[in-house]
Amino acid sequence: MSVHSDAQTVIRAALAACRPDAAVHRALEGRDFPAGGVYLVSIGKAAWQMAACAAEVLGPKLRAGVVVTKYGHSMGPIPRCAVWEGGHPVPDTNSFRGTQAAMDLVRDLGPEDQVVFLVSGGGSALFESPLVPEAELAEITRALLAGGADIVEMNTVRKRLSAVKGGRFAQLCAPAKVFAVVLSDILGDPLDMIASGPACPDSSTCAQALAVAEKYRLPLSPHAAELLAQETPKSLSNVETAITGSVRELCAAAAKVCRELGYEPLVLTDRLCCEAREAGSFLASIARSHDGAERSLAFLAGGETVVHLTGDGLGGRNQELALAAAPGIAGMADTVLFSLGSDGTDGPTDAAGGLVDGGTLDRLTAAGLTVHDVLRRNDAYHALEAVGGLLRTGPTGTNVNDVAVVLLRR
Known part of the structure; x- marks a missing residue:
């Protein structure tokens, strides 16, 4: 695994x-x-x-x-x-x-x-x-x-x-x-x-x-x-x-699975409501501060972030959150951060969200992409697609906001 x-x-x-x-x-x-x-x-x-x-x-x-x-x-x-x-x-x-x-x-x-x-x-x-x-x-x-x-x-x-x-x-x-x-x-x-x-x-x-x-x-x-x-x-x-159903249940379900997989989970909030890229940067900083942990950790945040459009690219709030986290976890081993829309769609795209790891930033650089420029153009979809970072679930039949998860496997 x-x-x-x-x-x-x-x-x-x-x-x-x-x-x-x-x-x-x-x-x-x-x-x-x-x-x-x-x-x-x-x-x-x-x-x-x-x-x-x-x-x-x-x-x-x-x-x-x-x-x-x-x-x-x-x-x-x-x-x-x-x-x-x-x-x-x-x-x-x-x-x-x-x-x-x-x-x-x-x-x-x-x-x-x-x-x-x-x-x-x-x-x-x-x-x-x-x-x-x-x-x-x-x-x-x-x-x-x-x-x-x-x-x-x-x-x-x-x-x-x-x-x-x-x-x-x-x-x-x-x-x-x-x-x-x-x-x-x-x-x-x-x-x-x-x-x-x-x-x-x-x-x-x-x-x-x-x-x-x-x-x-x-x-x-x-x-x-x-x-x-x-x-x-x-x-x-x-x-x-x-x-019936809410983002609290989504976070609780995700935390339960994390614990079963051997992680020590912590639900940071089930009311996340800020700029998507700020949430990504914040979650990456939490991952970085626990990089030296001796046990596997999982940090979870549920809610719904927002995106202010400054460009004409393609993407969604979960994709922007994940992409914004890439610089903060660059070089970290056995670390993943993903953000997911529970309905299976994120913005006007076929993706449910995005996933980044410690090597994502290097792969973006190799593809001629910078996180700052991609976010300025609101084009997270194409950037994550280029480095294999899109999450696709298809329509899920439910809709209880979003969940972002940081996994540090130790």
């Missing part, structure tokens, strides 16, 4: 431990449903996986359903459900069509009906019925992403430009009851922010939304500015919610 094979073992086991199937099964198995029909709406990157499990548990109780997930994340048909794939992180026409199908499904339900609403990360883009033109919504979303807005800031704005976010979907379901099963992808599990809270009262205010718009100088039309000044639902009487 090598430190590289240990890293792959940690990745596989941690992702497997956080799949939503069992959690959805626990939430629905044995549950009593109203006398009317049961209807399923599942949204987000993990929507297909969650819906497939729910359809199996519900069986003939399920009358119809709509699943809206990211391109490439559907794994086939689900009984009695229409499956839609749409754009992420920027919603597109298929996102809107899938959302409209869900709205049509629940619009005329009665008080004896039940909506099983499955929510996972990515739902903010995938589940959308915009109150502004599609082109304007896309422009606003791109401006937030390019400015480095965090997920809470993005959702504070987007829910006010939507007919389904900020509790409005639950209002549309009324008088039917809504049972929401939520796979959290936001630090601290704030229900009103996960997928922009379609079935949760909104705790953010108009003043906060307008402050975000000013902070990032968003290109708002007069109508969009007017929508940001309109308040969202602050109470909902027809919703019951169960949270």
Whole structure:
């Protein structure tokens, strides 16, 4: 066994431990449903996986359903459900069509009906019925992403430009009851922010939304500015919610595997939220300070970093984090640092993240690349690809933020 094979073992086991199937099964198995029909709406990157499990548990109780997930994340048909794939992180026409199908499904339900609403990360883009033109919504979303807005800031704005976010979907379901099963992808599990809270009262205010718009100088039309000044639902009487899965579970699962492999693990944080390259440099400094350890160590950090775009390259936050760590661990033997998106995708790429070791910097230099220049161009994908440092898992069926792990094998 090598430190590289240990890293792959940690990745596989941690992702497997956080799949939503069992959690959805626990939430629905044995549950009593109203006398009317049961209807399923599942949204987000993990929507297909969650819906497939729910359809199996519900069986003939399920009358119809709509699943809206990211391109490439559907794994086939689900009984009695229409499956839609749409754009992420920027919603597109298929996102809107899938959302409209869900709205049509629940619009005329009665008080004896039940909506099983499955929510996972990515739902903010995938589940959308915009109150502004599609082109304007896309422009606003791109401006937030390019400015480095965090997920809470993005959702504070987007829910006010939507007919389904900020509790409005639950209002549309009324008088039917809504049972929401939520796979959290936001630090601290704030229900009103996960997928922009379609079935949760909104705790953010108009003043906060307008402050975000000013902070990032968003290109708002007069109508969009007017929508940001309109308040969202602050109470909902027809919703019951169960949270399942979070980055804490991801970190705990990864730490468990590290311990089984002979490492002494330490979870540094499950609320990492800073610039990706700064996180990479920090984790590398921790590795360097323990280079002389006599026992194998593992340091873990879960959360979601941000990237400020300064170039037109290709990459994602996990790839930037890993690449930024390469200089700090250069020359260290039996040392690996990787950062991984639990959904299997990192930015607009086919990679889940990146992995570097003590020899990565030399390999980059041999390829004519410098870390500073690559980060300036935001081109971590091509740099890591050139030195064999990309992590590819394919869509995982879950989405509980990211985890970065430093392994020192001694």
